Amino acid sequence: MGDYLVSVLSKLFGQNEFLFRETVLGFLGWLNVLLALVAASLFTLRRVNKHWFANKNATIKNLLKPLSKAHPYIGAALLICAYLHGDIALGTIFKIHTGPLTWWIILVMMLVALIGKKYKVKNWLPAHRILAGALFAAIFLHLFFRNIL
Numbered sequence: 001m002g003d004y005l006v007s008v009l010s011k012l013f014g015q016n017e018f019l020f021r022e023t024v025l026g027f028l029g030w031l032n033v034l035l036a037l038v039a040a041s042l043f044t045l046r047r048v049n050k051h052w053f054a055n056k057n058a059t060i061k062n063l064l065k066p067l068s069k070a071h072p073y074i075g076a077a078l079l080i081c082a083y084l085h086g087d088i089a090l091g092t093i094f095k096i097h098t099g100p101l102t103w104w105i106i107l108v109m110m111l112v113a114l115i116g117k118k119y120k121v122k123n124w125l126p127a128h129r130i131l132a133g134a135l136f137a138a139i140f141l142h143l144f145f146r147n148i149l
């Protein structure tokens with residue numbers, strides 16, 4: 001899948017397929033960081049509004065509505081994008097490595113949210129939040145200590 005994506009994109013941009021691999025890998029990697037930050041901004045913006053503006057900041061409120069709607073799709077996009085990035089980088093998500101670690105955390109987050117919401121499981125949201133903390137810890141390791149695992 002990742003190889004195919006690199007092949008299509010290198011033809012599209014008229015680039016050498018071998019060299020363009022690094023570009024696609026890096027682009028997807030940083031897109032992952034961006035998607036994770038946008039997904040987590042739901043939490044950050046709510047807390048900022050609550051603690052700094054007594055829940056009265058109209059701009060934040062207007063932003064939160066569409067952000068809350070888009071959030072599950074942003075999470076799903078991250079899961080797919082991280083998979084493609086990982087497929088290009090390692091060719092597998094079944095490896096003990098900081099990269100696949102991030103992917104499995106995102107997958108569990110999605111399952112917790114979907115199953116938790118549908119079956120009204122108690123405390124699924126705090127669990128989802130804790131997993132978000134674990135995800136950022138894993139991303140930190142992946143960026144700065146990539147090969148410790």
Ligand code: HEM
Pocket residue numbers: 025026027028029030032033036082083085086087089090091092093098099100101102103139142143
């Ligand atoms: C939230 C998920 C992820 C984020 C935010 C992320 C982010 C990044 C970033 C920013 C880079 C540096 C790219 C560059 O050189 O410009 C990178 C490299 C790398 N990533 Fe990820 N990644 C994620 C998931 C994964 C997954 C799932 C795998 C493996 C299955 C993986 C394996 C790798 C490897 C092996 C490299 C080094 C590639 C190289 O230097 O040739 N990553 N990642």
Ligand code: HEM
Pocket residue numbers: 035036037039040042043046068069071072073074075076078079106107109110113114117125128129132135
């Ligand atoms: C993978 C698919 C995902 C699904 C289906 C999903 C679903 C949800 C749902 C339904 C909520 C509650 C709705 C709301 O508060 O408006 C929520 C909240 C939350 N999600 Fe996700 N999510 C996903 C991925 C992620 C990711 C990747 C992150 C972190 C990077 C994340 C971080 C959070 C946080 C921190 C909250 C709590 C917001 C708050 O307390 O205000 N989610 N998620």
